[in-house]
Each structure stands twice: as C-alpha cells, then as structure tokens.
Amino acid sequence: MTALRDGTDLLPWHRPDIRDEDIAEVVDTLRSGWLTTGPKTELLETEVRALVGAEAAFAVTSCTAALHLALLAAGIGAGDEVITTGLTFCASVNVVAAVGAEPVLVDVEDDTLNIDPDAVRAAITARTKAVLVVHYAGHPADMHRLTRLAEAHGLLLFEDAAHAIGATYRGRPVGSFGDLAAFSFYANKVVTTGEGGMLVGRRDLVERARLIGRHGIDRPIWDRQGSRTRAYDVVLPGIKYNLSDVLAAIGLHQLRRVGELVDRRAALALAYTSRLRSVGGLVPPAVRADVRSAWHLYVVRVRADGTAAGRDAVAEDLRRRGVGTSVHFIPVHWFSQYRSIRRHDLPVTDRAGHEVLSLPCYPGLATADVTRVVDALRDALAAGPAAEGGAPCTAS
Numbered sequence: 001m002t003a004l005r006d007g008t009d010l011l012p013w014h015r016p017d018i019r020d021e022d023i024a025e026v027v028d029t030l031r032s033g034w035l036t037t038g039p040k041t042e043l044l045e046t047e048v049r050a051l052v053g054a055e056a057a058f059a060v061t062s063c064t065a066a067l068h069l070a071l072l073a074a075g076i077g078a079g080d081e082v083i084t085t086g087l088t089f090c091a092s093v094n095v096v097a098a099v100g101a102e103p104v105l106v107d108v109e110d111d112t113l114n115i116d117p118d119a120v121r122a123a124i125t126a127r128t129k130a131v132l133v134v135h136y137a138g139h140p141a142d143m144h145r146l147t148r149l150a151e152a153h154g155l156l157l158f159e160d161a162a163h164a165i166g167a168t169y170r171g172r173p174v175g176s177f178g179d180l181a182a183f184s185f186y187a188n189k190v191v192t193t194g195e196g197g198m199l200v201g202r203r204d205l206v207e208r209a210r211l212i213g214r215h216g217i218d219r220p221i222w223d224r225q226g227s228r229t230r231a232y233d234v235v236l237p238g239i240k241y242n243l244s245d246v247l248a249a250i251g252l253h254q255l256r257r258v259g260e261l262v263d264r265r266a267a268l269a270l271a272y273t274s275r276l277r278s279v280g281g282l283v284p285p286a287v288r289a290d291v292r293s294a295w296h297l298y299v300v301r302v303r304a305d306g307t308a309a310g311r312d313a314v315a316e317d318l319r320r321r322g323v324g325t326s327v328h329f330i331p332v333h334w335f336s337q338y339r340s341i342r343r344h345d346l347p348v349t350d351r352a353g354h355e356v357l358s359l360p361c362y363p364g365l366a367t368a369d370v371t372r373v374v375d376a377l378r379d380a381l382a383a384g385p386a387a388e389g390g391a392p393c394t395a396s
C-alpha cells in the first residue's frame with residue numbers, strides 16, 4: 001500500500017521487485033571504487049546477450065537511447081520513412097523524428113494491439129527503410145509475418161522490446177528477431193535499473209552504436225584505466241548514452257530471476273482474466289497460442305461509454321476505491337506535436353486509445369489484491385459514467 005497525500009491508502013499501479021541481493025550488489029559497486037561503465041555493466045550486457053541469443057549488446061541509459069542509437073547506427077535519416085504504430089509511448093516516434101526521418105503510423109491488430117502486418121505492407125513506399133515493431137504490453141508481435149515482410153522488401157526490422165524482456169514468440173526470445181532490438185529498464189519495467197536500457201542485435205550495428213554512444217571514442221575508459229587513459233581517438237561525432245555500473249548492479253540479479261518474475265506476472269494475469277469473466281463492460285487482454293508474454297502490462301479495454309472520458313471516470317472511481325491504474329497509451333497522433341503526423345487509417349488504435357486501462361500487475365501483488373481490484377472494477381463499472389471525470393496517471 002502507498003499512503004496518498006490525503007491519508008488514504010492506495011494499492012499502487014506498480015511497485016518494483018527489489019530484494020536484498022539487488023541492494024547488496026549496489027552496495028558492492030559503491031564500495032568497489034568503480035561507479036561508471038565497467039565490470040557490472042559488462043556482465044549485464046553478457047547476460048542479456050545470452051538470454052536473448054543476440055550477437056552483441058550495449059547497455060545504455062534508457063530504451064529511448066537504445067532506439068535512437070539503433071536508427072543512427074543503421075544510418076537512417078532525412079528522406080527515410082520508418083513504419084510504426086501509434087499505440088506506443090511517444091519515445092518510439094520521437095527517436096525517428098530526432099534523426100530527421102519521417103515516422104509513418106499504421107494500425108494495430110484488434111486482439112493483441114500489436115502492429116498489423118497487413119497495414120505495414122500497405123504502407124511501404126520506395127522511401128521506407130525500416131519497420132519499428134512495438135511488443136505491446138509484453139505480448140510479442142506477429143514476428144513470423146513481420147520478418148518475412150521485412151526480408152521481402154529489403155527493410156530493416158527494429159524491435160521496441162521496452163515491455164518484453166523474458167517474452168518468447170514460437171519459443172524464441174523477443175529481441176532476437178530484428179536487426180536490432182531495444183529493452184527498457186525503466187522503473188516500472190519487468191527488469192529495472194531505475195533508468196536504463198539495452199540495445200541488442202547484429203554485431204556490426206551494435207558495435208557502431210557503441211561507438212556513437214560513447215562520444216565516438218574508440219576505446220572505453222574501463223579498458224584504459226591506469227596509465228593509458230590518454231590512449232584513445234575520437235573517430236566520429238558521438239553522444240553519451242552508456243549505463244553506469246551503479247545502475248547495472250540493480251538489474252543483474254533481477255535479470256537472473258526474469259523467468260520467475262514473468263511467471264508470477266503470468267499467474268496474476270490468469271487470476272485477473274478468470275475473475276473478470278463475470279464482469280460486464282470490459283474486455284480482458286488476449287493471448288495468442290504461440291507466445292509467452294512478459295506481462296509488463298495487464299490491459300483491459302473498458303467499454304464504459306466508448307469515450308476516453310468514460311474510461312478515465314472509471315479510473316478515477318478506482319482511485320477513490322484505493323486502486324491505482326495507468327493508461328497505455330494515449331495514441332501518439334492525439335498529442336499536439338504529432339497531430340499532422342503521416343498516418344494510415346487507425347480505427348483500432350483510436351478505439352483502443354479510448355478504452356485501454358492498465359491494472360496493477362507486478363510480482364509483489366498478492367492474489368487477494370487481484371480479487372480486490374476486480375471487485376473495485378465491478379463496482380466502478382456499475383456506478384456508471386455518472387462518476388466524476390478525471391485524468392488517470394499516465395506513466396510510461
């Protein structure tokens with residue numbers, strides 16, 4: 001429980017799973033005398049690479065940084081188009097704009113809310129360079145069709161796997177399908193370092209990204225410590241995106257228990273879905289047969305009055321009943337910056353934007369909490385749209 005300012009207790013929408021072993025690893029790092037990128041970061045890279053089965057990995061300050069580096073390393077820029085979805089966090093689209101390329105939004109599939117391969121095919125032009133696939137809520141996108149499509153059209157495939165560490169598609173880890181993939185270790189993610197991310201994928205592209213993300217310096221400081229700190233060259237105009245050992249230490253043990261973390265999330269999701277069968281006015285999340293979702297989010301679609309205000313009123317009512325929620329996502333093209341973004345028809349995205357509501361789903365949640373949330377949701381829906389409106393929390 002979290003105490004709110006007005007003294008009421010709130011079941012938080014999210015709480016990280018931090019254990020003594022995580023704290024001990026951070027303390028060990030603080031005592032080691034080496035705080036920036038070094039042995040702990042290298043270990044995190046090695047272990048993510050092994051988990052995903054990727055050729056290479058570069059630990060960075062955020063998933064946004066990883067996505068930005070992916071585009072820079074692949075040489076995507078002015079005149080290029082990148083196809084992605086609007087039902088994502090603004091970062092997926094911001095990075096495309098940041099390198100001077102044009103983001104093009106296509107619709108999502110109605111069951112998983114993942115990018116629709118048919119819509120991607122219809123949006124490909126002579127200027128299309130890449131498809132940026134978001135594994136929404138941790139449920140893998142249709143990688144069979146998307147990889148075939150990218151191959152057939154000579155496109156780069158990037159995975160925004162911010163939500164999906166530990167997920168598999170047809171038994172293969174998410175993050176192993178694209179030329180490059182980006183994971184997030186943001187505070188509310190399945191594995192967290194508070195802030196952080198990881199770029200994985202093709203060795204040539206990851207090594208180029210490492211160079212760009214390290215000021216364009218050809219040798220890392222960890223390799224140059226001692227008397228050789230001056231032994232480096234700057235070989236391109238880089239930026240700084242490297243993760244510190246202090247943050248890497250937070251994630252090391254979580255990564256080792258990622259299977260357990262995902263299993264617990266999956267058990268909670270199952271508990272929600274079975275209890276929600278008796279609740280009218282909403283649709284629980286779909287799960288396809290050939291995947292293991294990471295269950296970063298448990299997203300229901302609230303069919304209150306078909307408007308975002310109706311959904312927001314339910315969220316506000318839940319908050320008054322002591323249950324925190326969030327919204328993933330406000331579609332990107334609803335924001336002022338992106339109102340005129342190039343896009344194809346987005347009926348499923350728009351509808352989802354009015355309906356999606358993320359319920360608490362994290363390892364520290366008790367099964368009794370799930371029952372409590374479902375009871376509160378049933379009561380909130382029964383109270384109807386007369387409930388006072390209000391903006392729910394919209395954490396990324």
Ligand SMILES: Cc1ncc(COP(=O)(O)O)c(C=O)c1O
Nearest residue numbers: 062063064089091162184186396
């Ligand atoms: C789909 C998606 N992509 C990218 C990001 C950016 O992640 P980060 O905060 O690690 O930069 C987020 C953040 O939540 C996200 O949800």
